[in-house]
Amino acid sequence: MASPAQHEGDDDEDYMDQFLDKFAHQKYKGGFSEDKWEEEFDQVPMFMKKAPDEIDPLKNPELACLQSIIFDDDRPLEEQAKTYKCEGNEYFKQRDYKKAVISYTEGLKKKCSDSELNVVLYTNRAAAQFYLGNRQSALKDVLAARKLKPSHLKAIIRGALCHVEMKNFAEALAWCDEGLALEPKETQLLELRQKADKLKRLQERDVRKAQMKEKKERSHKEALIKAIQNRGIKLSAPLQPCRQSSGDEEEEEEESLSGGLEQLSLGSCGHQVLLDEQGHLSWPVLFLYPEYGQTDLIAAFHEETRFVDHLAVMFGEERPSWDADRKYSPQDLQLFFEDEEREELHHVTPTHTLRQVLTRDRCFIKDGTPAFIILVKGSSFEREFLAERKVHGAE
Template structure:
């Protein structure tokens, strides 16, 4: 027995397949390949290039080559290898065979492959080109209608179906697509009508809201802005964006059934960097009433137990003048908002709360002119 034979201890034959990777090595040999690579490099894969040149002989005419590429693409399509199918159909189209029917078939088939991959616009373009080459190409019309359906172009889908049904009035697929597109189109139109009604209703509510604010002489400032812009006249020009709230609740000023304004109000406690938020502060409610509710139980951050309703001072700040205005807790929100120097920013009135005569309060107010409201 030779030293290199079975059971021998000599060196392995140099061209032999490795026992662990023999399947992969065999697949690399053109004769045993189960499928051809999408692209072939003649320098690195000369055997494959040779086989391809034999298969697609340059002596064959463009029409024959285009037909062979179409058949190859169809094989890939049946295997659901849509990427290689598209490559084969594209190679067939590059032959410029001059046969409208064959060109339309290649474009229609490529449209089908692209559709399977979800490339609806590319598929639609192929269907359009196929229909130009052969207006009676029913498969291309079906694929174009399907693409329009997926792209939510319902009117166009119906038009393509109508065109195809003139060729074959009993084409089942076109009848199905037309019925589905018609149903979706009617639903879309219904939703559009509802949205328009809702938009008109919101616009009416907005105008009523703006009129109520203007009637009360409440001044608004729209943010963000490089400079504060006082809004007193021309309120009808303010968009709803001017009434957004920066709060996580998204609360907005609104009119209740009795025609009263309810505002989202933010309370700031600078000493402890804490806040309270009231989503709907009725314009005729007093500040003391809300303080009694908010501090019925002392908050956990008030370790010194100083935040009692009777021990608090409320202010609003005029940032432009760097002045502070102390509020009377017995006043209503409307009374405060109507003050000549109060500006509602971003649709949310803000109030600062301090402990009376505390060291922090004195330091915060030092250097600022303080006005006390009667």
């Protein structure tokens, strides 16, 4: 006679045989499909490679159930915070630093009484923020970690890293020294300190070079304005005189200098008056040809050069394309500058230098660029053009 246990075993085998026999005639509907089995397998919570961003209890009931167990609010705060720390660590390993920050933040929100755990949460969140490029937020977290535990070495290392990335090299050195006082042989701190010291020296060198360059440029600009003033050359608005000052007056002097230089800006022609080492000025000069609506720019017209010398080059063998009739010969040209305030034209003697003309009583420079009108002497256009204007002779 068979024992009860034997009958029970036989019943189990019979049940399994009946269960398997059923699928000989009826296809199992809960299995994986042949072509999408890998995707479906990845939906099983136990085998998921990556959790979904949002969990819908209707679509993922098993996962929602597991989550409710893991993040049960009835558990002690320390356990909940630790769970979030572990979750954050997993995200960190996957280099999903945004989610890591969220997990560590949730852990800190629990405000558990385990200060060591809170230190780790702050330090780990600082690391995630650092890799996201949020240096200031990372530094804030390591400061919070060190407030709870001043000697926490990882917080010190990450704080030093933040300061290096933010180019606060003096602060980085101070953090490194604090850490090395605790662990004199800490390799990462030793390397960081060496790097911060080198970059600090380079930064100080660059600052010195920038200051020297600024001082040189300022001195040159002051000399340029003084040279213009000494010649009696007049701009459309008067240059402010350079003067020595100290204290609060330095700001007024800087504004005065800036105002004078603004009148000598590049303007529309893209060039600026220059002062050479011999103390000579070279101006960008515009020649205007109203008969054809054309212009010429001489980028650097030396003040001691005569007008006729430039005209000889511009209208020599090679003429501009617009002078098809070759009317513009140097000996046949008349030059004028305009006094816009009085609406007058003033003759310019071609054999005079630029400096001689710019120092004339009614000659004003507009936008840092002297301009001169050129007409063909005796032409019908010249007669019509001058008939409408008051003209003064050359000096």
